[in-house]
Amino acid sequence: MNVTLPATDARTRILDAVERIVLARGVAGLTLEAAAREAGVSKGGLLYHFASKEALLTGLLERLAAFIRAEFDKNCARQPDGPGRVARAFLSWAFGEADCSPGDEHHDRAAAVFLAAFHHDPALLDPMRAVYGGMKAALMADGVPPGKAMTVLAACDGMFMAQMFGLYRPTEDELSALRATLETLLEVKP
Incomplete structure (x- = not known):
């Protein structure tokens, strides 16, 4: 048939x-x-x-950007309402609690595609830049002071890069201490 x-x-x-x-x-x-x-x-x-080959790569990166945005939105929706919701979503993602987190197969494939496309033509990452720009804007409007929000973002990005490039692997104790420190930044004082 x-x-x-x-x-x-x-x-x-x-x-x-x-x-x-x-x-x-x-x-x-x-x-x-x-x-x-x-x-x-x-x-x-x-x-x-x-x-064209460029159209194939653009389609692949657009699909990846849409996937990342959907995963991020889904993770944000799981967090309690209020200040710090987006920051908590970043932490949940970075510490492996989301559906697609560092170390999972889909995430690792996405990272490899991301790197290959960047190496070929950095402009191919424009759809990813737009998604990450939107995620950063959501974080900056999250009710957390900008310095604290950027600290959470930079720490999460640093963990992603360390994982992606195999630069180092934090121990469980180091991860727990880092998570506790970052969560302290998100505490809302009356």
Whole structure:
């Protein structure tokens, strides 16, 4: 039985294939032919959705940005209302309590794609910059003094970079102490 998949399914299969290629061979290993073959579509079918290698990479980064934003919004919604909600969401994410946190497979694949795209063309990260800019703006409007909010953000980003590059791995005691210190910054004094 032949089943024709809707365009969104073909687009998703293509982007999944592009991600696999970039993870396995880097951006240099990505060609239109390789993407079509990996996705199981004709080159014409691929070109219908993505006219170039740059369009494939842009689509991949736009999808990644939308995923990051959705995960962040979902994590924010889990936090209690009030000042510090967004900051607590950042902490929850950085300390591995969210659905997609440092060290989980999806997060690690996203980080690898992020790095490969940056290496190929830093402008490809513009969708990610927009999402992170929105997340930072939400944090700055979160009711936490700006210096404290930026400290939480910088600490979370630092943990992400350490994980992504394998720079160091904090012990459980170090993580507990860091978390306690950051949570102290978020305490609202009457």
